[in-house]
Amino acid sequence: xxxxxxxxxxxxxxxxxxxxxxxxxxxxxxxxxxxxxxxxxxxxxxxxxxxxxxxxxxxxxxxxxxxxxxxxxxxxxxxxxxxxxxxxxxxxxxxxxxxxxxxxxxxxxxxxxxxxxxxxxxxxxxxxxxxxxxxxx
Numbered sequence: 001x002x003x004x005x006x007x008x009x010x011x012x013x014x015x016x017x018x019x020x021x022x023x024x025x026x027x028x029x030x031x032x033x034x035x036x037x038x039x040x041x042x043x044x045x046x047x048x049x050x051x052x053x054x055x056x057x058x059x060x061x062x063x064x065x066x067x068x069x070x071x072x073x074x075x076x077x078x079x080x081x082x083x084x085x086x087x088x089x090x091x092x093x094x095x096x097x098x099x100x101x102x103x104x105x106x107x108x109x110x111x112x113x114x115x116x117x118x119x120x121x122x123x124x125x126x127x128x129x130x131x132x133x134x135x136x137x
Contacts, residue, residue, distance in 0.1 A: 032048060
């Protein structure tokens with residue numbers, strides 16, 4: 001497994017990101033007196049909504065990426081290939097978080113935020129394909 005150390009660290013960074021966003025969202029809700037659950041108004045201008053939404057995006061995106069990453073290690077996907085995919089995905093997720101939390105035009109749907117989200121999905125699809133090919137061979 002040492003060959004996959006960079007990939008393992010990348011997966012752990014994604015898990016940590018999800019946890020840190022949960023803490024950030026919860027603490028921000030607490031400071032503003034908001035109840036747990038959905039944030040109103042559902043508006044990209046609302047910082048609390050953006051914090052909650054970026055956390056939920058991270059949680060939603062985690063299993064579809066992490067499961068194939070772990071399976072890729074099990075079926076012997078090349079360590080460099082896997083590390084590249086993992087760290088490209090980590091970079092996309094971190095940029096996505098930064099842009100969405102910053103707000104403004106870039107944080108609105110149909111903009112760079114959407115391009116990043118779709119790019120992350122494409123990296124995940126590539127990871128799934130690479131893993132499937134390695135499993136078949």
